[in-house]
Amino acid sequence: IDSQDSATLKAEMEDMYPADVTGILYELDSEQAKYLVSLLDTKIGAEILAALDTDERRDFLKSFTSAEIALYVNEVDSDDAVDLLNEQPIKVREEVIALLEDREQARFILDLLHYDEDVAGGLMQKELVKANVNWNMNQCIEELRLQAEDVEKVYAVYVVDDNNRLLGTLSLKRIVLAHKNTKVESIYNQDIIYVETYRPAEEVAELMQRYDLDVIPVVNVQGRLLGRITIDDVVDVITEQASSDALAMAGVTGDVEEDDTVWEQTKARLPWLLVGMMGGILAAKFIGFFEGDLKVVPAMAAFIPIIGSTGGNVGIQTSSIILQSLADRTGLDTGVWERLLRMFGVAFINGIIISLIVFGFNLLIGNELQLAIVVSSALLSVVFLASFMGTVTPIVLDKLGINPAVASGPFITTANDLIGYGVYFGLAHVLLGL
């Protein structure tokens, strides 16, 4: 394919969807990719650029001049244009904006550039179709015709007053069905859900999910219509949120991906490993105090792992379930007491079963009855304590406004380990009469 047979290549790619061409680009080096994209229509090339992942796109665009980038930026939606430009060095960014042929696009981009990525303003695109409340259907359709080229998916026409204040929406279905002379005023829908530019992205996602919206208008504090956010961008927010929470729980901070550099990955992981290490050092110091006991009953050491792992496992299970229900905010706010009660019920059954099995095992391998009692009581206590910690920690962090996923994994595990060893050696010291 690399024999530069441009005619065949071009024909083949034109039969494909842009998203599929994107898939192919990932497997090529920058030069080849640039060659492929340059064969295509600028419009399709722009769509492909918009679909690329951040890292790949940054690498890919390094071989482009500002003028070449500007050609593509002319064609993409304003939200994608801003994402793309934000990845570029400031110099390139400013050159591209200056070189844009489509001056409206340049204005859109300048408007959007100053919003953070994680608020509604950073998700919105400027492309939309709006109609004045005083117009009739004919004027609406005229407007639609004018703007149709720029607006990929229309969804609905926004209805505004003379000051560009958002009043409501008018669905395309209604426009199709209405008489040409009908006034917008008499048929538009005044029940409208919107967001302000400063709302966090997660709130936008929640709102759109709760009300099953495909698109949501964005207004400024004066209620003036500035743009809209479409569901595909919000789906990205939702999946990114889920994946960054999963990583956070596993003790990986930031949006690290497998193909990031070794250094980036180390930065994201080392801090949490150090938290775990500190826990381990504390545990070592702590067990050191009981060295005398261990000399007398060396079999005690054998149960250090099961105490630690049971506490860890129970804690992670519990906190994951709590995190799930915190993320789910369906409007119900279960009381802390009810939560604890249910968790204790589960802890009781799980704890009893595990303690009994381990008790049996201890007797079976001929350990002393007293050691068996110490190990199993410690296990039962650890299950309870880990359930408690796993329930309370995420709820408290959430109340404090900290993302509960971030600190749940490594923190809870480390804390549970330490508590577990404390209970184990404490019980042993007392019950074994050491």
Place this chain on the structure above:
Amino acid sequence: IDSQDSATLKAEMEDMYPADVTGILYELDSEQAKYLVSLLDTKIGAEILAALDTDERRDFLKSFTSAEIALYVNEVDSDDAVDLLNEQPIKVREEVIALLEDREQARFILDLLHYDEDVAGGLMQKELVKANVNWNMNQCIEELRLQAEDVEKVYAVYVVDDNNRLLGTLSLKRIVLAHKNTKVESIYNQDIIYVETYRPAEEVAELMQRYDLDVIPVVNVQGRLLGRITIDDVVDVITEQASSDALAMAGVTGDVEEDDTVWEQTKARLPWLLVGMMGGILAAKFIGFFEGDLKVVPAMAAFIPIIGSTGGNVGIQTSSIILQSLADRTGLDTGVWERLLRMFGVAFINGIIISLIVFGFNLLIGNELQLAIVVSSALLSVVFLASFMGTVTPIVLDKLGINPAVASGPFITTANDLIGYGVYFGLAHVLLGL
């Protein structure tokens, strides 16, 4: 509010969005909730029912007769109707279907009932607007008018041939802008992405995300148009998938929620706790072999926890990053060797840093140099082994077609623990010359 002041209540609720009324219902008991819903228009009541969570809805509908349920089922979209009916006992289900006034809805429901929940057929709704390829715009608009009442969001008109075979789509924008006498044939879009009824839900979600679709048509094996899947249902699939993966990694199987019964939660959690317990018992047996060594150097016991927790933490971090990139399938398929190489790079830096700190700690608290060497070499080996396991296990499971999230958490942790203790005691036995 419970003084049954129905007029005020009704007025208040009518000002709210159905999704908000749903939020209120969660906080009421069934009787109160039924009373509230009965005040509302059937159509709004139906929307509220469709928005309720499975468990709440099942409880709530227990106090309804089949005839009452049928009234609401008449009004909801066919996909929601099927979900609702699938939660009911077979007797109620059949009664409701028999009692449906809207016979088309009854037929839709019967068509949909035989699809599994987790394939495209189980996600689709029958409500859509289609047009014959030979029609002109006027006929299209007529059809739209006829079907407009049943189809909440139109998105696009599907174009079919005389045999109901799907040919393409026609956007509402085009209909609005086209001349009344234009033939469908000459303006419809033949590039269409569709799914077959038997495709798994995750595949549908992936497809809609990749191509940024708001709606996707569903066809049977003959290519006949059967229904469509809208993005809101797919967003639910995506979030459910993410949450069930997160739970699976934490050792919780099935879609357990915090408000499930103690017994359901125990069933979901106990098996994995038992896996961890078996690991702990094995570790105990294993450490038991080295009891003699522990008698000589009791300080060794103090470092059992740090070996276990470091292995566990590194393994979970590594596997989470791999899981993320497996879930991300952007078309790039990094080679196993490249993956391992990068992982080893990260493992090397993290391992060296942790080993050195612990080495320093050991010397600081006055432990013997030899013990310090044993502990730190064991830590370094554990970091490498856990990185290897954390990389390979999810990839292998994925290749075998098993959800890699399910077995990653507890399995990897337990395996890493055991390997870690093996390395530690093995090294100690050799290096300390015991």
